Amino acid sequence: MTLTQTMTQAPARKLAQRVWPPLRFVLTVAVTFLGLLAITFVIGRVVPIDPVLAVVGDRASVETYEAARQAMGLHDPWVVQFARYVGDVVQGDLGQSVSTGRAVADDLARVFPATLEMATLGILIGVALGVPMGVWAAARQGTWVDQVIRVIGLAGYAIPAFWLGLVGLVLFYAKLRWVGGPGRIDIFLDGMVPVRSGLLLLDSAIAGNWEAFRSAFSHIVLPATILGFFSLAYIARMTRSFMLEQLGQEFIITARVKGVPERVVLWRHAFRPIRVQLITVIGLSYAGLLEGSVMIETVFSWPGIGNYLTTALLNADMNAVLGATLVIGAVFVAINKGSDALYRLLDPRART
């Protein structure tokens, strides 16, 4: 190889190194979504619900039925149908919902932010309390602190969501009047805030409508706290066991040998290495919350995706079911990709 060849190849390789990672990222995301679409498509075909009957009703004549079937493209080979389905989804067309009579995409744009807002607040509460609790329990392993935290965690697993929701409503809404009742906002304020993101807290803050903000907050705080409590139980338990594993490592002894204060041993030496594992745990709980907690959404009349999906399922509203499934799948993909990116940021061993 001559010198000039080496010199022209080097920049090309450098360019490839810079272009390839983001390209690979886009490709994997695209392939994952295609797989997701294939699955929802297959589910849509195999369920024993006739989409034609859902449109024409069961008293239609054979001719009407056939015409509708033709119009819906169900005579075409499934490859063509799948291609059309993918094309529609890419253009944001998820079909009409039978039960609401609106475009599924519009429905989802309305219900998903409601769930997103509650789940985000819930996970923030779960992380803000669960992580320190887990660290504290590990640092005081076997003492009463550990026991109390264990019992709180156990309660988070054992208590049914609807029961906690109902008791919370009776106590904090009906008796104490500390929080707002079911729904996202007080009725007389409903629709008063211009919709931008669909997140009421954010929209009312942008609009500077602090009365609406206060009302939305008082409505969301109880269900979000209950969701937070459930994710807290899981996060605290996992944090505790991750921390115990790290606290048994040799480098913890090294830190103590250096005379590092115990608080720093805990947060710098033991906590830093577990951040990657915690991200997986938090990501999974967040994704779980974003699926929509049907129980909590029902008890609090929360117009979220869990409620929407359940109603659609009960009404055999397949377009809505598939659309919601797609959104939930997309949430999982996004959270997975997000935690992958965070891994590389937080763990030097994962960077190469």
Added chain:
Amino acid sequence: MSLLAVDNLRVTFPSDQGPVEVVRGLSFALGRERLGIVGESGSGKSMTGRAIMGLIGAPGRVTADRLEFEGRDLRNLPEWEFRKLRGARMSMVLQDPKFSLNPVIRIGDQIAEALEFHTQLSASARRVRVLEALEAVRIDDPERVARLYPHEVSGGMGQRVMIAMMVVMEPALMIADEPTSALDVSVRGQVLDIMDDLVRRRGMGLLLISHDLNMVARWCDRILVMYRGQIVEELGAGALNTAQHPYTLGLLASLPKLNEERATLPILDRAALDGFMAGAAR
């Protein structure tokens, strides 16, 4: 005045069968010299090191008639006072750098930590000291190594980093707990050489804990032979051939020789040994 005075040191752990004594009445004094402790695994040598560093946490219990370091009584020393000694006046090199270095903190920052909690130095002054410490353990490009993470260096270099971390505050006592048994044979001599050089030049006391009789004999001035939590014999480094105790003799006999004529190496006759020790105790 000796650097470290230990009299009747005992370390006890509770178990289902009642308390188990892993160190049983150890007494020795250490000046600014190199003292070796040899013994098989489970003989209590590592626990001795950790007891001196005050690192035996509950449920373990440490008692002694005397445990003095630089004239200070270490028994019942409050934890915050002990912390001021650890890393500053006394330090300990652990066995395997693969496990004893924090995987997610840069090497330079890990070395700087002792300075961070024991001095008022500014970050830039700490950095200078860190680079000096890395140079002292014969690392050629300290600037680069300081920026690396532990998984990016070899075992031998990792252990040199560990030593740098432990001498950066120039302590008076260094305990080295099996500092080379996790390393390649080819770099062991080099690591011990560096450690020896630092210890001598700074007039530190060294407590070298190992199972390797020959190594300890080569790098130490005096040797304590430990068996079942007790010192069974004390030897001058050059005087391995004067060993009297059956345990030491057994250890020496079990070492393979270069021009080996024996078909099998002898193993310790523990029944006879225990009988001997029971007789000696009486």
